[in-house]
Amino acid sequence: DAGVIQSPRHEVTEMGQEVTLRCKPISGHNSLFWYRQTMMRGLELLIYFNNNVPIDDSGMPEDRFSAKMPNASFSTLKIQPSEPRDSAVYFCASSPRTGVTDTQYFGPGTRLTVL
């Protein structure tokens, strides 16, 4: 298994531009999580999906952030417009058999820099 796949691995953009981060979870996993990690705030849960349905988006910082999961094998996190304070590493994680072990499998992350 290839594990959780995220793209791009690095993104540098200018303030005001739209940014789209992509995630392919591990096949068969039915939960997907988007996290943001910074030195100041640590690891923050932004939103998570169960069976492609958003369950809790209370961690999404502002309306500039949106996430979709159109099918079980793909999710996107979009920031529009981007701001310098959005610079962080964004992780996607997936989990199998929710409610049994809850172990999460993380992707390699996307390092976002907004100039």
Added chain:
Amino acid sequence: SQQGEEDPQALSIQEGENATMNCSYKTSINNLQWYRQNSGRGLVHLILIRSNEREKHSGRLRVTLDTSKKSSSLLITASRAADTASYFCATALRGSTLGRLYFGRGTQLTVWP
């Protein structure tokens, strides 16, 4: 919040020594997990201990759980330079069926050769 709190925030030891990291949490849990993060990488699951377990081993890792004190410890024995990483505890709330984990801020472990 339910977020776990690791202690210490940073730990520096020599190769061969044991490393102990602690985690405290606030409410009842289904299980507690430890994850490792190497610099520039995603988190990797290390070990899971259920609320009805008190101790668990995996290779050089030993995890204990004291639900009465709402605390856990991770012991890495005979540490190696390759163990240098950040270590996070994460809790799954009792009764939750949706898989959310609450992560702490992590302990940065440095093992000097």
